Amino acid sequence: MxxxxxxxxxxxxxxxxLHGWEAxxxxxxxxxIDIQRFLVEDRTQLYLVRAGEGPQWIAKRHxxxxxxxxxxxxxxxxxxxxxxxxxxxxxxxGQFIVMEYLPDxxxxxxxxxxxxxxxxxxxxxxxxxxxxxxxxTLGFLIRNTDSYAWVEDVEALREALSLASMKLGESxxxxxLGDFKxxxxxxxxxxxxxxxxxxxxxxxxxxxx
Numbered sequence: 229m230x231x232x233x234x235x236x237x238x239x240x241x242x243x244x245x246l247h248g249w250e251a252x253x254x255x256x257x258x259x260x261i262d263i264q265r266f267l268v269e270d271r272t273q274l275y276l277v278r279a280g281e282g283p284q285w286i287a288k289r290h291x292x293x294x295x296x297x298x299x300x301x302x303x304x305x306x307x308x309x310x311x312x313x314x315x316x317x318x319x320x321x322g323q324f325i326v327m328e329y330l331p332d333x334x335x336x337x338x339x340x341x342x343x344x345x346x347x348x349x350x351x352x353x354x355x356x357x358x359x360x361x362x363x364x365t366l367g368f369l370i371r372n373t374d375s376y377a378w379v380e381d382v383e384a385l386r387e388a389l390s391l392a393s394m395k396l397g398e399s400x401x402x403x404x405l406g407d408f409k410x411x412x413x414x415x416x417x418x419x420x421x422x423x424x425x426x427x428x429x430x431x432x433x434x435x436x437x
Contacts, residue, residue, distance in 0.1 A: 364431020404432025
C-alpha cells in the first residue's frame with residue numbers, strides 16, 4: 229500500500245491528467261470537474277468524477293499496462309448489450325478507463341442469485357457473439373488440452389469440452405472472467421450488472437466462473 233504522501237501525489241497526478249485530457253468527455257468551459265478518491269492501491273486506483281451538476285462516473289487507472297489493456301478489450305469484446313457498466317471513454321497514455329458509476333451493490337443476502345446467474349449467462353453469450361473472429365474456440369481448446377499442464381485429468385477436460393461443443397458448436401468462443409465475486413456485482417434498474425474485467429480471458433474455461 230502507498231503512504232499518504234504517495235497517495236496524494238498519485239491523486240494530484242491523476243487530477244492533472246484528467247483535467248488536461250483533450251479527448252475527455254468532461255471537457256467543457258461550463259463544467260467544474262470534481263474528483264474524489266475511492267481506492268488507491270499499488271495496482272489500481274479508483275476515482276469518482278463529477279462534471280458540474282451532471283452525472284457521475286468512475287475513473288479507473290491501472291498501473292500495469294497489461295491489466296489496462298485486458299479490461300479495455302474486455303469492454304469492447306462484451307459490447308453495449310452485455311450486463312456491464314457502460315464504457316464512457318479511455319486513455320491509453322494515462323492507462324485509465326472512465327465508466328458508468330453504479331452506486332448500488334447487488335446484495336446476495338436479499339437479492340436473487342438467479343438474476344446473478346442470468347447476468348453471467350448473458351455476459352458469456354455476448355462475448356461469444358462478438359468474438360467469432362478469434363481463434364480460441366472450443367474446437368481449438370479440444371485440440372490443445374495437452375497444453376493445460378495444471379489439469380490433473382486431461383481426458384476429463386477433453387470430454388467436457390467435447391460435450392460442450394456438441395451443444396454449442398466447435399466455433400463457440402468461451403470466455404472466463406477469472407475474478408467473479410460478490411464485490412463485482414452491481415444493481416442497475418433492478419438488474420444485476422457486472423464490473424471489473426482486468427482478468428478476462430478469451431478462450432478460458434468459462435465454467436470456472
